[in-house]
Amino acid sequence: MSNEIRAVLIPIEEDRKLLLPNAMVAEVLGMRSINSLDQDEDWILGTVSWRGWDIPLIDFAVLTGSNTEQNVDSSFNLAVLKSINHAENMPYFAVLSRGIPKLQLISRGDMQLHEEKSINHNAIASLVSIQDEMADIPNMNYLESNLIALTQPAA
Amino acid sequence: MRISRIYLPLQLGQPDETLVIDGSKAHYLRNVLRVKPQQPLNFFTPEGIEYEAKISAVEKRQITLFEIKASSQQPRPASIDTTLIQGISSSDRMDYTIQKAAELGCKKIMPVLTDFCSQKIPAHKFDKKHAHWQAVALSGCEQSGRADLLEVSPIMPIKEVIETVVDGIYLEPGAQTFLQNLPAQFHRQQHIYIGPEGGFSPTELELFEAKKYTGVQIGQRVLRTETVAPVILSALHTLYGDFMPPAESKQ
Numbered sequence: 001m002s003n004e005i006r007a008v009l010i011p012i013e014e015d016r017k018l019l020l021p022n023a024m025v026a027e028v029l030g031m032r033s034i035n036s037l038d039q040d041e042d043w044i045l046g047t048v049s050w051r052g053w054d055i056p057l058i059d060f061a062v063l064t065g066s067n068t069e070q071n072v073d074s075s076f077n078l079a080v081l082k083s084i085n086h087a088e089n090m091p092y093f094a095v096l097s098r099g100i101p102k103l104q105l106i107s108r109g110d111m112q113l114h115e116e117k118s119i120n121h122n123a124i125a126s127l128v129s130i131q132d133e134m135a136d137i138p139n140m141n142y143l144e145s146n147l148i149a150l151t152q153p154a155a
Numbered sequence: 156m157r158i159s160r161i162y163l164p165l166q167l168g169q170p171d172e173t174l175v176i177d178g179s180k181a182h183y184l185r186n187v188l189r190v191k192p193q194q195p196l197n198f199f200t201p202e203g204i205e206y207e208a209k210i211s212a213v214e215k216r217q218i219t220l221f222e223i224k225a226s227s228q229q230p231r232p233a234s235i236d237t238t239l240i241q242g243i244s245s246s247d248r249m250d251y252t253i254q255k256a257a258e259l260g261c262k263k264i265m266p267v268l269t270d271f272c273s274q275k276i277p278a279h280k281f282d283k284k285h286a287h288w289q290a291v292a293l294s295g296c297e298q299s300g301r302a303d304l305l306e307v308s309p310i311m312p313i314k315e316v317i318e319t320v321v322d323g324i325y326l327e328p329g330a331q332t333f334l335q336n337l338p339a340q341f342h343r344q345q346h347i348y349i350g351p352e353g354g355f356s357p358t359e360l361e362l363f364e365a366k367k368y369t370g371v372q373i374g375q376r377v378l379r380t381e382t383v384a385p386v387i388l389s390a391l392h393t394l395y396g397d398f399m400p401p402a403e404s405k406q
Contacts, residue, residue, distance in 0.1 A: 033254075033294035034187055035287070036179030040216060042186050046179075052246035054287065062186070071159075071189040 004107045009135060010079050011099040013061040013068060018095065019128060019135035026080040026092060028101050031073065039150050045072065047151075048094055050080055056151050057094045060138065064121040072096065086144045093147055106130055159188045160197040160300070162293050167200055167223075174208070177217040184210075184218050196220065199302040205229055232303040233260030235396035236344040239384055240316055240323070242269040242351030243276065248381040250291050252349075255381075257295025257305040259388035260397060264292070264305065267313040271353030281310045313348075313359060320346045323368040326387065327355065328377050330370030334390050338369065342395040349383045 006022035027050070034046040034057060043063035047054040057078065061068055077097040083090050114127045114134075123146075125139040163180060176184065184190045190210050199205045208220040239256055243249060243266050256264055266288065276284055285307065292305040317323070322340060325348040348355075348363070354377075355363070363370065373386060392398040 033291065033298075034183070035290045035294075036183045038179050040182065045187050046183065049246070049250055049287065049291070059186075069189055069191070072187045 003109075004105055007104050007106045007130075008079070008101045009104055009130075009133065010095060010097045010101045012059075012096070012136075013066050013098060015134070016061065016066075017133065017135040018060055019130070019137050020079075020081065022103060024082050024084065025101070026082050028097070029078045029080065029094075031076045031078065034072070037151060041150055044147070044150060045096065048078060050092070050094070053092060055080065055092045055094050056090070056147055057096060058143075058147065059096045060123070060136075061096075061098075063123050063143075064136070070098075077101070083140075083144050085141045086148055089148050089152065090144065093144075104130065158195050158197055159184075159190065160199075160297055161188075162297055162304070163198045163200055165200050166202070167204070167206070171223070172221060173211065174220040174223055175217050176220065181216060181218045185213055190218065197226065199230075199296075201304065203232065203303040205302045230300055230302045232301070233262065233392070233397055235260075235342075235391055237261050237388060237391060238263040238265065238346045239387075240265045240267055240313070240320070240346060240348045241384065242267055242313070242349060242355075242380065243272050243274050243310070244351045244380045245274050248352075248379075249274070249288065251381045252384045253288050253291045253305070253307065254295045255385040256388060257292045257301070258299040259385060259392065260301065261305055261384070261388055262303075263308065264288070265308045265316055266310050267316055268310060269313045269351055269359060270356035272351045273353065274351070276310065285309050314362065317362050317366060320366075322346065323348055323363065323366065324371050325355065325360075325363045325368050326350070326373060326383060327360070327370050328372055328375070330372040332369055332371045334371060334373065334387075334394060337371070337394075341369070345391065347387060349387070350380065352380050 008020050008022050008025050010018040012018050032048050034048055037046045043059050045057045045059055048057050077100060078094040079097050079101050080092050080094050082092060110130050112129045117127050122142050123139050125137045128135055128137060192210050192213060194210045196208050196210055205226040206223055207226050208223040211221040212219040239261055241252055241264055253264055288307045292307050296304055323346045
């Protein structure tokens with residue numbers, strides 16, 4: 001029992017998923033209008049309005065080097081994530097999901113860490129496989145610190 | 156392939172041969188719409204004119220357009236001139252109201268603070284909220300193919316708006332007038348008051364009465380506040396506006 005966690009697999013590009021504990025996902029939404037944000041990063045798409053908050057929307061695949069050409073349309077979903085390290089500065093942010101995130105109960109034995117594979121970006125904490133599905137575990141501290149630095153003016 | 160369509164806040168008299176877009180619009184085109192060279196792009200300007208263009212270059216901070224020409228078939232604004240004076244509702248509901256109003260050709264939305272507003276916005280956030288609603292309106296205009304912008308006015312107390320609006324309509328379940336019997340002066344232009352979640356207060360209803368506004372009912376049921384804007388706009392278009400065949404709507 002204690003070895004199992006409820007996790008969510010978020011498809012971020014074809015054959016690539018993000019693995020997160022379910023407790024971090026506040027809500028999964030359909031695509032909504034993206035408001036522009038005045039910054040230059042390709043992976044920060046803008047902000048979306050959610051429950052009265054304007055939260056940043058990121059494309060994790062682009063952040064970690066993917067050269068996707070598919071435009072962001074209404075077939076996409078958004079996973080709203082709770083910040084865990086810097087909640088006072090940015091309580092929530094959203095990740096682009098290409099498809100519907102999948103809930104999965106994962107036990108220690110289901111997950112295999114791939115230490116032999118090299119990680120090409122600081123935003124990825126580790127690479128794992130769960131029942132033959134590869135997934136990235138994001139480095140939330142890196143992700144949140146960078147998002148805050150890029151989207152919020154210095155005090 | 157679907158042609159992307161965006162709003163560009165530019166004054167284009169005679170369109171130049173090329174146009175350079177930078178800042179947040181360039182970021183949006185590059186990273187969200189992910190446009191590529193040679194791809195067509197439609198855009199419209201504050202003057203309400205729609206243009207067709209092609210992308211010539213996509214760079215890190217700017218997008219260049221070429222072959223710019225005004226579209227031969229310009230979108231027409233709605234044939235009725237409707238202003239909605241909307242009691243501010245909770246954030247998602249307000250966004251929904253504005254988005255639907257944009258799609259249905261509403262000309263202006265005036266968000267107002269009323270006695271029963273549940274959404275308490277601190278005064279220092281008025282400008283930010285206004286900018287957000289204008290962005291929602293803009294996105295609705297981009298999506299729906301209209302070239303005239305839905306204007307969202309800054310937040311005001313309802314009492315100040317009542318002082319300036321002469322012929323108003325307010326929606327109230329117990330009112331006596333039906334939309335079909337609206338006096339003729341309202342067939343082309345309307346200023347319509349919609350209450351927030353809690354409806355209008357007795358004081359506000361008295362102010363409407365004092366100004367001799369027309370109370371209108373839209374059925375016997377109490378609608379949620381976000382339902383009202385699409386319902387009233389659809390009904391007005393059916394009776395007096397764009398949902399009528401062209402010959403009839405011109406009369």
